[in-house]
Amino acid sequence: MIGAGAVVIGLALSARLAQRGGTRRRVRLVWAGVACVVLLVTVAAPGRVLAAYLSRDRAFPVVFAPDAWLQTPLWSSNSQVRIRNRPTGLLFGSAKVLEVDWGQERYPGLTVTEVVPDWSGYAHLEVDVWLPPGPRMTLTAAVGHRGVEGTAAHQRLLVTSGFHRLEFPVPSLLSSDHGLPEVTKLILHTDQRNAGRRVLIGTARLTKSGSGVVGRGARTGSR
Missing domain, CATH: 1.20.58 (Methane Monooxygenase Hydroxylase; Chain G, domain 1)
Structure with missing residues (x-):
């Protein structure tokens, strides 16, 4: 254009x-x-x-923010998305939120590429989300490690309706057999069972302490 x-x-x-x-x-x-x-x-x-x-x-340490319009070349989605104003009364950490209608792919989601690679010293990846009334939804944070094909580690949460400040433990996302890895990308996604459902995503940030919904049952592996 x-x-x-x-x-x-x-x-x-x-x-x-x-x-x-x-x-x-x-x-x-x-x-x-x-x-x-x-x-x-x-x-x-x-x-x-x-x-x-x-x-x-x-x-940084904010990894994704819907109102950071200069960073739009660094993120993409395989779902229908639009940036809108934050709904009144919700505690999002940004004035804008990303409204996502999940697509039909196996793992519909949001991909942030070329993130700042050094996540050492941080305890959690915090992500602001809001789900409308309805069934619980799985939300996964997956990261890429330099030199590893695909995603190298991921953490999955089962989220209820309403507003949440999710916490994904960074040590689980940095799990590696080759020392402390450099992070290349962040993917926030669900699975195909949630195709067509809507979610609001706000800021994703790294923190050194947490106060939100902490993920349990960390799973790591390539895929």
Whole structure:
């Protein structure tokens, strides 16, 4: 979208300026406009990624925040999502929340890539969630370790309706046979049985102490 807009604006400006000069001047102005457009398109995407990394580093130990719009290049979902205002009366730690309608995939979820890799010294991964009235829902935090294919460790919780500040123990997510790993990604997901159900997800942050719903029955392994 940025590239297409730059092309239209650049060509329109160069054409407008070209109308004011002679033939040679018009040609030079048109080519100058084309060069500017190419430059804008070339730097736009890398500029967005650089801004995302800078925003990510400043926000840490917050790993995901729906209102951190600069970080949108670093996360994706295989479900239907939209960012909306935080519902009144719920204790989300952000002004915006991510409204997710789980998709039909085996593990519908939210993937945050290129996270800050050093999670040492933290006790919990806290995630703000809200579930509407209905059956309990499994929510899993899975992480990738550098050098390990797929996800290297995960922690699953069974969550009831209402607002919760979930706590996933970080030591379980850092379980490795090769020393303290570097974390490459975070995936928050459910399973296919919850396809079509809605959940609100707020901030995911690392903390050195906890006060929420602590996960039990930690399970680790590749998949």
